Amino acid sequence: MIARTLTIAGSDSGGGAGIQADIKTFQELETFGMSAITAITAQNTLGVQKVYPLAPEAAAEQIHSVATDLGVDATKTGMLATADIVKTVAQKIREFGLFPLVVDPVMVSTSGHVLLDEDARIVYKKELIPLASVVTPNLPEAEVLTGLSLADPDSRRQAARMFVEWGAKAVVIKGGHGNESTADDLYYDGEEFSVLSAPRFDTKQTHGTGCTFSAAITAFLAKGASTYDAVKQAKEFITAAISHPLNLGRGHGPTNHFAYRHRRENR
């Protein structure tokens, strides 16, 4: 049977991030993608013009519909908007056993728009991170959640240990926002640290990189990969997507979700 993937996240009308990036990634990686929408954004490459969070029950009903009929092999969470949605989503994940679970703690868009209410952060740590098979904060998100300044490798390792202490089985602290010459992501599973490294491309077309990366991890997990292998292959997917830009829009353009498959087909 085809592997079934579920994203619980916000809609990006511009198609580069959120639910749309997730479904494209699920499809490219030959899984059957499904969605529970938590918020609707009016958004393009220039920024987020408007956010409409949905009622928590709307997310709960969508998860119920999918889980009680089609079934789910791996799940991810993205933009959850409010503390009440975070609580409800965590409860539904527990109720339906929607594991393995990738938690992408989306807080602020590339363009600087707040996508998670401040009072949701505590709930996140208490309710959602402990359920995660892997949690994928970027550097600013990891700084907000741990309260540490993450300018050097030692502090990043300390932050990674904190996520595992809170109950996540593994963590990837993504280095996209760092200023090193390579885009290095730090992986930790409670036992070993590894650095997943890729060239840093000098590009503005990075809208949706985090969503795409976490969706790719979810797809590889749904197909049976170990967490580390899923993260490693997802890093190849996102590196291909960033390095073959589509040049759309006038701001931070989307990544290229076709690139990984095209590269494999042309080998």
Ligand SMILES: Nc1ncnc2c1ncn2[C@@H]1O[C@H](COP(=O)(O)OP(=O)(O)OP(=O)(O)O)[C@@H](O)[C@H]1O
């Ligand atoms: N310019 C770049 N060149 C190469 N890889 C990059 C670049 N920017 C980000 N990445 C990679 O993309 C992935 C997502 O990382 P990033 O830190 O951008 O996440 P994010 O901030 O959550 O993304 P988003 O833009 O969706 O919010 C990571 O594997 C990171 O290393």
Ligand SMILES: Cc1ncc(COP(=O)(O)O)c(N)n1
């Ligand atoms: C619905 C939604 N989810 C997530 C992001 C984060 O992506 P980015 O940081 O690349 O803007 C976003 N902009 N919109």
